[in-house]
Amino acid sequence: MDEKLEKVLPEVTKPSRYLGNEWNAVHKDHRQVEVKVALGFPDVYEVGMSHLGLHILYYEINRREDAVAERVFAPWTDMEELMRERDLPLYALESRRPVREFDIIGFTLQYEMSYTNILNMLDLAGVPLYSRERGPDDPLVIAGGPCTLSAEPLAPFMDLLVLGDGEEVIHEILDTYRQFRRQLRKTGMAVGRSDGVRRELLRVMASIDGVYVPSLYRVEYKLDGTIEGVFPVDPDVPARPRRRVVRDLDAVEGCPRPIVPYLDVVHDRAVVEVFRGCTRGCRFCQAGIIYRPVRERSPEKVKEIVARLVEETGHDEISLASLSTADYSAVEETIEDLVREYGERGIGISLPSLRVDTFSVGLAQQVQRVRKVGLTFAPEAGTQRLRDVINKGVTGEDLLEAAEAAFRAGWTRLKLYFMVGLPTETTEDIEGIARLAYRVLEVFDRVRSQARQGEKKSANRGQRGRNLRLTVSTSCFVPKAHTPFQWEAQLALEELRRRQKYLASLLRDRRVEYDWHDPDLSMIEAVFSRGDRRLAPVLERAWRLGCKFDGWSDHFHFDLWLQAFRETGVDPGFYALRERDLAEVLPWDHLEVGVTKDFLRREYARSRRGEPSRDCRFWQCTDCGVCPGLGVSLRLKSEQGFGCGR
Amino acid sequence: MLTGMKVIRARLKKGEEARFISHLDFTRAVERAARRACVPLVLSEGYNPHPRLSFGPALPVGTTSDAEYVDFYLDGEISAAEFARRLKPQLPPGLSLVEAREVWKGSPSLTSLLDTASYRVQVPVQPDLSLAGVEEAVQRFLAQEEIEVTRLRKKKGLRRVNIRPGIFSVETVELSGGRLVFDMKLVTGSLGTVRPEEVIEALASFTGWTLGKEGRRVHRTGLYCRRDGRYWTPMEKPHSAAGSTGS
Numbered sequence: 053m054d055e056k057l058e059k060v061l062p063e064v065t066k067p068s069r070y071l072g073n074e075w076n077a078v079h080k081d082h083r084q085v086e087v088k089v090a091l092g093f094p095d096v097y098e099v100g101m102s103h104l105g106l107h108i109l110y111y112e113i114n115r116r117e118d119a120v121a122e123r124v125f126a127p128w129t130d131m132e133e134l135m136r137e138r139d140l141p142l143y144a145l146e147s148r149r150p151v152r153e154f155d156i157i158g159f160t161l162q163y164e165m166s167y168t169n170i171l172n173m174l175d176l177a178g179v180p181l182y183s184r185e186r187g188p189d190d191p192l193v194i195a196g197g198p199c200t201l202s203a204e205p206l207a208p209f210m211d212l213l214v215l216g217d218g219e220e221v222i223h224e225i226l227d228t229y230r231q232f233r234r235q236l237r238k239t240g241m242a243v244g245r246s247d248g249v250r251r252e253l254l255r256v257m258a259s260i261d262g263v264y265v266p267s268l269y270r271v272e273y274k275l276d277g278t279i280e281g282v283f284p285v286d287p288d289v290p291a292r293p294r295r296r297v298v299r300d301l302d303a304v305e306g307c308p309r310p311i312v313p314y315l316d317v318v319h320d321r322a323v324v325e326v327f328r329g330c331t332r333g334c335r336f337c338q339a340g341i342i343y344r345p346v347r348e349r350s351p352e353k354v355k356e357i358v359a360r361l362v363e364e365t366g367h368d369e370i371s372l373a374s375l376s377t378a379d380y381s382a383v384e385e386t387i388e389d390l391v392r393e394y395g396e397r398g399i400g401i402s403l404p405s406l407r408v409d410t411f412s413v414g415l416a417q418q419v420q421r422v423r424k425v426g427l428t429f430a431p432e433a434g435t436q437r438l439r440d441v442i443n444k445g446v447t448g449e450d451l452l453e454a455a456e457a458a459f460r461a462g463w464t465r466l467k468l469y470f471m472v473g474l475p476t477e478t479t480e481d482i483e484g485i486a487r488l489a490y491r492v493l494e495v496f497d498r499v500r501s502q503a504r505q506g507e508k509k510s511a512n513r514g515q516r517g518r519n520l521r522l523t524v525s526t527s528c529f530v531p532k533a534h535t536p537f538q539w540e541a542q543l544a545l546e547e548l549r550r551r552q553k554y555l556a557s558l559l560r561d562r563r564v565e566y567d568w569h570d571p572d573l574s575m576i577e578a579v580f581s582r583g584d585r586r587l588a589p590v591l592e593r594a595w596r597l598g599c600k601f602d603g604w605s606d607h608f609h610f611d612l613w614l615q616a617f618r619e620t621g622v623d624p625g626f627y628a629l630r631e632r633d634l635a636e637v638l639p640w641d642h643l644e645v646g647v648t649k650d651f652l653r654r655e656y657a658r659s660r661r662g663e664p665s666r667d668c669r670f671w672q673c674t675d676c677g678v679c680p681g682l683g684v685s686l687r688l689k690s691e692q693g694f695g696c697g698r
Numbered sequence: 699m700l701t702g703m704k705v706i707r708a709r710l711k712k713g714e715e716a717r718f719i720s721h722l723d724f725t726r727a728v729e730r731a732a733r734r735a736c737v738p739l740v741l742s743e744g745y746n747p748h749p750r751l752s753f754g755p756a757l758p759v760g761t762t763s764d765a766e767y768v769d770f771y772l773d774g775e776i777s778a779a780e781f782a783r784r785l786k787p788q789l790p791p792g793l794s795l796v797e798a799r800e801v802w803k804g805s806p807s808l809t810s811l812l813d814t815a816s817y818r819v820q821v822p823v824q825p826d827l828s829l830a831g832v833e834e835a836v837q838r839f840l841a842q843e844e845i846e847v848t849r850l851r852k853k854k855g856l857r858r859v860n861i862r863p864g865i866f867s868v869e870t871v872e873l874s875g876g877r878l879v880f881d882m883k884l885v886t887g888s889l890g891t892v893r894p895e896e897v898i899e900a901l902a903s904f905t906g907w908t909l910g911k912e913g914r915r916v917h918r919t920g921l922y923c924r925r926d927g928r929y930w931t932p933m934e935k936p937h938s939a940a941g942s943t944g945s
């Protein structure tokens with residue numbers, strides 16, 4: 053293995069993707085552990101290493117004495133070619149042992165467009181693709197991450213799926229696995245020695261709260277192609293597997309000892325999560341539902357983790373991560389303390405996402421070093437009417453004030469992020485996007501001329517002299533499972549394109565750059581994000597035709613995907629373009645995320661009336677059902693910061 | 699210079715495990731190790747302050763080295779020994795600290811000081827060569843006035859370059875087990891850089907030998923300042939007569 057690899061490495065781009073000897077990587081003797089887990093990330097190293105969830109699981113598993121976790125990423129195409137040519141199986145980075153020798157392969161499902169990479173990795177590993185084809189010596193193939201809550205297209209390939217927060221349930225899975233195997237040993241059998249045993253293991257696993265074993269559920273369809281129901285194969289199997297939720301983020305560590313890559317990865321910094329969940333209630337947003345409720349980490353715990361991160365990694369940037377960090381109730385004091393503590397040592401703080409308001413600009417200004425990279429705001433829609441439909445609690449005024457604050461503070465690069473094809477969108481909403489962009493330009497010109505008048509030889513002169521670079525970026529709306537828009541149709545491709553073109557024709561100022569996302573890709577994403585098990589053959593076919601790294605625009609082959617649909621006789625329009633009836637059984641309805649379907653229906657109805665809804669952090673409970681349903685509660689750590697400076 | 703600022707020059711080894719780390723990744727790894735080691739790094743000014751470190755000439759990916767020099771600008775009282783004690787355990791696998799010394803007063807930066815690199819190069823060869831034959835051929839090879847190689851320049855395309863002036867020495871160390879081992883000293887840095895691979899390729903085309911590509915190994919054994927016919931390591935102050943420096 054090592055010898056073959058040594059010969060391959062000098063021939064590939066970025067060989068350090070495949071080495072596994074980074075700082076903080078854990079190397080354990082396989083003979084000293086009982087359970088070996090290969091954590092698979094279905095994308096290239098630089099993407100996977102930027103994902104906090106992977107580091108958390110790696111840390112959680114490796115702090116156990118009885119288990120080891122190693123990493124494996126999708127090899128880049130040049131590496132894959134050589135591996136196939138020279139018979140190198142997919143191997144885990146740390147030990148360089150073939151992945152198929154591990155007990156468990158655990159994939160992260162971060163994005164639907166990485167599904168073909170999962171099949172490709174299983175194939176490279178020499179593990180049978182379908183769960184039912186796996187035999188005595190094959191590893192258990194499991195997956196976690198946000199997509200598992202609607203990953204039916206992957207169901208036949210997965211032995212089990214982990215729903216929700218992984219850092220606690222992973223220990224139960226490992227304990228169960230170990231116990232099961234010990235018992236088998238007593239009776240002289242190996243795990244999966246026969247079909248029956250493998251199935252028995254899955255049954256035992258299915259009783260863990262947060263574990264979903266797809267093969268223990270039968271899907272029945274109606275004549276019109278919609279779902280009749282999803283039924284457990286027998287009464288012992290839980291009817292509705294539930295999402296797991298970590299109640300208290302202070303009780304878990306995050307990852308205080310993350311691996312420090314040699315390579316320049318996508319997010320090259322240490323990350324501390326300040327809270328999980330978001331209840332702002334944007335109606336298109338899946339994360340805003342499936343991570344509920346909001347659970348904040350205390351500032352003390354945040355600072356404690358940061359101190360360890362600094363000591364263990366040597367990174368010069370600490371990112372305060374969450375779905376919307378400006379909403380952290382202790383955000384100001386935390387940033388202040390961290391800047392005071394680490395600023396002098398050249399260690400900066402970064403905020404991954406900003407709200408559209410002056411308060412957020414103030415925070416960004418406080419951490420300063422972001423200034424050179426520009427600011428991004430996401431008003432999402434061009435008119436107040438449409439922003440009310442999607443419940444994006446942002447006004448045009450908010451945006452203009454935020455932009456003004458940013459320009460006054462010296463920023464000259466701004467990015468505005470919108471969606472095209474949102475439910476009820478009209479031409480006027482598209483024009484609204486352009487109108488907002490032009491108003492931002494006006495704000496900039498006003499700020500600049502004022503600054504020129506008021507300023508003689510100020511230090512900031514060079515900065516102010518620069519002209520604005522405004523980027524307007526649009527993506528195509530993709531209706532997602534578990535959201536109030538889960539019943540919506542996606543717009544047809546031609547229509548999405550027409551609207552993008554129209555917007556492009558309106559944005560004709562040389563200071564404005566317009567970039568848009570490929571609607572073809574969004575359509576495939578729309579199919580798979582609300583798909584059912586009948587899409588599994590399409591996925592396999594597409595992969596066999598050569599689809600992989602679909603999320604990388606230069607590797608995405610829409611024609612091959614269409615061919616795969618044709619050859620398997622599946623109509624993508626049924627999934628992407630069809631408006632669902634509110635009473636329809638949806639492919640993920642048997643999975644309990646906590647938020648009730650009733651709440652989603654209510655929100656859907658409100659959206660149609662253009663009625664906004666409020667955030668339960670700053671108002672009262674809006675009855676989404678998650679707290680009583682999963683026995684959890686909203687946890688805020690500080691009274692300060694409510695109202696958010698507005 | 700700030701008052702109390704000092705420069706500690708360290709020599710690092712880049713071993714097998716780190717040979718695929720690019721120069722840029724190497725600089726980042728060293729910077730992070732220094733931060734973990736809590737040595738008092740001097741930071742640059744500005745919005746995005748970063749530690750002041752300076753590195754010697756870049757090492758090509760795939761090459762190991764005994765001599766990667768780094769200057770650390772430090773603020774405050776820290777001895778070279780203490781510095782070494784702190785840094786050592788923080789270096790990632792494949793990188794190790796060989797020595798650290800405070801540089802002499804007025805030492806130029808590594809990039810302006812260093813102009814020569816020495817390499818040990820191992821090449822698989824065809825079986826019918828003899829050591830004497832190789833040595834003789836190398837003599838003839840070096841006796842040429844011009845040795846031309848082709849270089850691919852980013853913008854200018856292919857270009858012919860004479861590398862003979864940049865080859866200071868090539869010695870044949872041994873021939874055994876189908877491998878030829880050479881030691882060579884080549885120009886590097888701001889005066890231009892000759893890569894050991896180029897010398898091997900030129901030698902192959904001069905002699906007509908088949909020199910294997912797979913299994914070729916290049917190891918940097920030293921970096922020097924060439925002055926008065928002598929090679930000085932950056933740990934010693936070049937001087938013409940007797941007397942030594944360093945601490």
Ligand code: SF4
Nearest residue numbers: 345668673674676679
């Ligand atoms: S149940 Fe109420 S308090 Fe809990 S997350 Fe839902 S809306 Fe907020």
